[in-house]
Amino acid sequence: MPKVYVTVIGGSKETDQRVLRIAEEVGRLIAEKGAILVCGGRGGVMEAAARGAKKAGGLTVGILPGFNRDEANPYVDIAIPTGMSQARNAINVLAGDVVIVVGGTAGTLSEVGLALAYGKPVVAIKGTGGVADLLAGRRIGPLTVYSASSPREAVELAFSLTERDVQTA
Amino acid sequence: MPKVYVTVIGGSKETDQRVLRIAEEVGRLIAEKGAILVCGGRGGVMEAAARGAKKAGGLTVGILPGFNRDEANPYVDIAIPTGMSQARNAINVLAGDVVIVVGGTAGTLSEVGLALAYGKPVVAIKGTGGVADLLAGRRIGPLTVYSASSPREAVELAFSLTERDVQTA
Amino acid sequence: MPKVYVTVIGGSKETDQRVLRIAEEVGRLIAEKGAILVCGGRGGVMEAAARGAKKAGGLTVGILPGFNRDEANPYVDIAIPTGMSQARNAINVLAGDVVIVVGGTAGTLSEVGLALAYGKPVVAIKGTGGVADLLAGRRIGPLTVYSASSPREAVELAFSLTERDVQTA
Amino acid sequence: MPKVYVTVIGGSKETDQRVLRIAEEVGRLIAEKGAILVCGGRGGVMEAAARGAKKAGGLTVGILPGFNRDEANPYVDIAIPTGMSQARNAINVLAGDVVIVVGGTAGTLSEVGLALAYGKPVVAIKGTGGVADLLAGRRIGPLTVYSASSPREAVELAFSLTERDVQTA
Numbered sequence: 001m002p003k004v005y006v007t008v009i010g011g012s013k014e015t016d017q018r019v020l021r022i023a024e025e026v027g028r029l030i031a032e033k034g035a036i037l038v039c040g041g042r043g044g045v046m047e048a049a050a051r052g053a054k055k056a057g058g059l060t061v062g063i064l065p066g067f068n069r070d071e072a073n074p075y076v077d078i079a080i081p082t083g084m085s086q087a088r089n090a091i092n093v094l095a096g097d098v099v100i101v102v103g104g105t106a107g108t109l110s111e112v113g114l115a116l117a118y119g120k121p122v123v124a125i126k127g128t129g130g131v132a133d134l135l136a137g138r139r140i141g142p143l144t145v146y147s148a149s150s151p152r153e154a155v156e157l158a159f160s161l162t163e164r165d166v167q168t169a
Numbered sequence: 170m171p172k173v174y175v176t177v178i179g180g181s182k183e184t185d186q187r188v189l190r191i192a193e194e195v196g197r198l199i200a201e202k203g204a205i206l207v208c209g210g211r212g213g214v215m216e217a218a219a220r221g222a223k224k225a226g227g228l229t230v231g232i233l234p235g236f237n238r239d240e241a242n243p244y245v246d247i248a249i250p251t252g253m254s255q256a257r258n259a260i261n262v263l264a265g266d267v268v269i270v271v272g273g274t275a276g277t278l279s280e281v282g283l284a285l286a287y288g289k290p291v292v293a294i295k296g297t298g299g300v301a302d303l304l305a306g307r308r309i310g311p312l313t314v315y316s317a318s319s320p321r322e323a324v325e326l327a328f329s330l331t332e333r334d335v336q337t338a
Numbered sequence: 339m340p341k342v343y344v345t346v347i348g349g350s351k352e353t354d355q356r357v358l359r360i361a362e363e364v365g366r367l368i369a370e371k372g373a374i375l376v377c378g379g380r381g382g383v384m385e386a387a388a389r390g391a392k393k394a395g396g397l398t399v400g401i402l403p404g405f406n407r408d409e410a411n412p413y414v415d416i417a418i419p420t421g422m423s424q425a426r427n428a429i430n431v432l433a434g435d436v437v438i439v440v441g442g443t444a445g446t447l448s449e450v451g452l453a454l455a456y457g458k459p460v461v462a463i464k465g466t467g468g469v470a471d472l473l474a475g476r477r478i479g480p481l482t483v484y485s486a487s488s489p490r491e492a493v494e495l496a497f498s499l500t501e502r503d504v505q506t507a
Numbered sequence: 508m509p510k511v512y513v514t515v516i517g518g519s520k521e522t523d524q525r526v527l528r529i530a531e532e533v534g535r536l537i538a539e540k541g542a543i544l545v546c547g548g549r550g551g552v553m554e555a556a557a558r559g560a561k562k563a564g565g566l567t568v569g570i571l572p573g574f575n576r577d578e579a580n581p582y583v584d585i586a587i588p589t590g591m592s593q594a595r596n597a598i599n600v601l602a603g604d605v606v607i608v609v610g611g612t613a614g615t616l617s618e619v620g621l622a623l624a625y626g627k628p629v630v631a632i633k634g635t636g637g638v639a640d641l642l643a644g645r646r647i648g649p650l651t652v653y654s655a656s657s658p659r660e661a662v663e664l665a666f667s668l669t670e671r672d673v674q675t676a
Binding site: 005036059061063067069078080081082083084090091094095118 | 343374397399401405407416418419420421422428429432433456
Binding site: 349422425427429443444445446447448449450451452454456468469472476478479480481 | 591593594597623
């Protein structure tokens with residue numbers, strides 16, 4: 001059975017504990033469903049999501065902007081340095097079948113745009129601030145950023161959106 | 170004297186003549202100021218902006234997503250195929266000292282995010298729809314997307330924003 | 339204890355069974371040492387190396403040139419589509435602590451150059467033809483491509499070269 | 508009439524005055540033929556080639572590895588920072604219709620491989636050392652690196668190789 005990959009995006013400097021708990025819960029639910037968690041590998045939301053996935057025994061991948069695996073957070077199993085700075089955001093979203101947004105600022109904004117441009121469904125969790133709140137339910141050209149009210153709703157929605165056309169590996 | 174590079178972003182499939190005229194006017198004003206116009210090299214807003222710059226005798230650069238210069242619009246002087254699809258959006262904004270947004274959908278959204286992540290000032294022209302209207306005046310983390318009401322205001326603002334720290338080439 | 343990542347490079351269209359057996363043996367030995375195998379994810383040498391690693395219970399990563407995980411060979415555990423065509427070669431070598439070369443043509447040549455440019459040690463297996471034979475023992479600027487005569491010698495040498503400065507993840 | 512783009516590659520730290528004069532002569536001849544010179548924008552061979560092109564009134568493009576146009580040599584007209592480090596080598600060769608090699612070390616080696624992988628003809632000038640001497644006349648898989656004995660022979664050969672299938676811009 002093909003594996004599902006879910007990319008979680010959000011701010012690397014997020015410090016709001018409520019938002020970080022939401023990210024961790026998203027990571028946990030993704031792992032419980034047997035999917036691989038992909039993220040940018042850094043701190044904040046990425047670290048919280050990876051920690052949640054690891055607590056549930058999941059597998060985590062971090063696509064890093066720099067040159068060295070040392071920059072990955074400790075919950076990343078597979079760290080891929082790209083040496084491409086923000087251009088790695090394109091890979092980060094391409095690696096997922098679906099993207100879940102928790103808060104976020106400029107880098108996250110770029111990832112939503114890149115994900116939509118690559119035809120990936122995007123689910124934003126309302127109430128997490130930043131880019132997630134800005135774009136939840138918003139139409140961007142012919143596409144819509146899906147809106148979810150909780151980690152569980154986001155993950156359920158994300159998986160339902162991938163069922164139609166999951167890639168295999 | 171160092172040259173200024175201005176990146177203009179917007180939808181490749183834009184068909185609204187009013188929006189395309191605005192893009193062309195932006196291109197013309199950039200060229201009249203002696204700056205180099207950078208764009209994604211494709212159709213729609215990019216083509217209109219490049220056409221405007223060429224009519225004013227300017228120099229235009231197109232950073233292409235594909236492998237072949239054939240995909241550039243006819244107003245691009247220097248066409249750079251990247252073979253990197255949407256990841257080329259990162260280069261497109263990095264090549265400019267400042268970014269001007271006219272309308273736009275997913276790719277444009279990503280470029281605004283990438284520009285902000287790279288510390289480039291971004292000016293969105295209100296009333297051109299899409300991403301420009303969504304983000305004009307909006308705060309993204311600690312940064313703000315500047316808002317302008319006309320091509321002239323956008324270009325004047327863009328140049329004033331680059332004066333502090335123009336890169337040289 | 340930090341994991342070691344070893345990148346194996348070689349032709350995607352390699353059909354020489356002797357060379358493919360060497361690649362498979364390299365993959366097996368890498369996995370037996372508990373390291374993660376990184377490759378370009380496609381056929382030929384990459385597939386043989388990944389198959390060897392999987393037979394030994396290892397973990398394999400494929401950094402793909404295209405947009406879809408479907409293009410990965412069946413022995414890749416974690417498939418990362420980059421959408422960047424040959425530019426993904428830079429990521430492929432950056433993801434490894436050391437690079438082992440088996441045969442290879444143009445893409446492999448580029449990966450040796452990129453690996454050296456990024457300061458990664460490169461070990462070429464003599465007698466596998468192509469780029470490996472061309473560059474084994476060769477000096478490129480101030481650097482030398484190491485030469486090995488067998489899969490075992492190549493893997494032993496590769497690990498000894500990473501011991502000085504293994505990155506952690 | 509479509510413009511021809513010629514990429515010149517070679518070491519950024521080349522100090523051999525004879526080799527630098529050859530690079531400068533290559534740049535001059537490219538400009539005299541009305542073609543655009545593309546290079547990596549840095550020092551050494553790239554700077555010499557760009558200087559030669561500028562002395563002959565040509566137009567020069569530099570595809571930079573870093574984030575800032577300041578890193579371009581003074582003979583680059585259009586400087587494109589990519590923020591992608593060595594991965595920019597892929598763009599550097601993709602931007603040319605043909606590639607000319609003068610000396611060179613690791614980065615140059617990668618560019619020859621990338622050029623061949625992208626189907627670009629590559630001409631190496633014998634007697635300039637490094638990668639050029641290593642690969643001149645060498646077969647890489649089904650492809651051959653062309654060999655030339657002088658700047659003039661290299662440029663004549665390069666143009667003849669592009670005549671069959673010049674891209675337009």
